Amino acid sequence: MLTLTQRLPTNADAVVSFTLALTAEERTRSRHRFETVDGQTVFLRLPRGTVLRDNDILQSETESILVRVNAKPEPVLTITAKTRLDLLRAAYHLGNRHVPLEITASYLRLSPDPVLQTMLEQMGMQVEEAVLPFQPEIGAYGNHAH
Structure with missing residues (x-):
């Protein structure tokens, strides 16, 4: 399971592994388990109180994977x-x-x-x-x- 532990500044040029589409309510969860459209399990373990915004970049705990957050319609x-x-x-x-x-x-x-x-x-x-x-x-x- 992929664990995302850091929010990085928005960067349009960042090379991401995939995009995670989240609703407004889901973007307020700092600790949560999500499933991507292709069935991959992703766990957020961000500092408490973190609120994600559209185009934020998340980094895995191993710092090897970047994921872009999108505001889901x-x-x-x-x-x-x-x-x-x-x-x-x-x-x-x-x-x-x-x-x-x-x-x-x-x-x-x-x-x-x-x-x-x-x-x-x-x-x-x-x-x-x-x-x-x-x-x-x-x-x-x-x-x-x-």
Whole structure:
């Protein structure tokens, strides 16, 4: 079994052995067993609190194998608004609910939740369901989970 123990800086030129596609929730696991598409078992043993991002490079404990992390497409809700102020209001209300949230200047993205979808629609937001890579904010206090 391959054990990955170090996260290296993103490097587009790194020669990797394979790519590991992980959902946003899976990228928050610092200790976990995964199976690749071709059936290989991979074990993460990273420092506690490590949150992986799209295109991060992981190194094996023997330092001989590099693996690229990709944000796996998953079901999401993409929120847009008529004005930036409306989008800020939506982000405020979602933040009060401690929802993992991807924030950009033009949209918010979160995991599907029918209650939150209804709330956002009642606020006048446009809500689109899609299957896309999801990259929520890590948090203001670093790489740790609540």
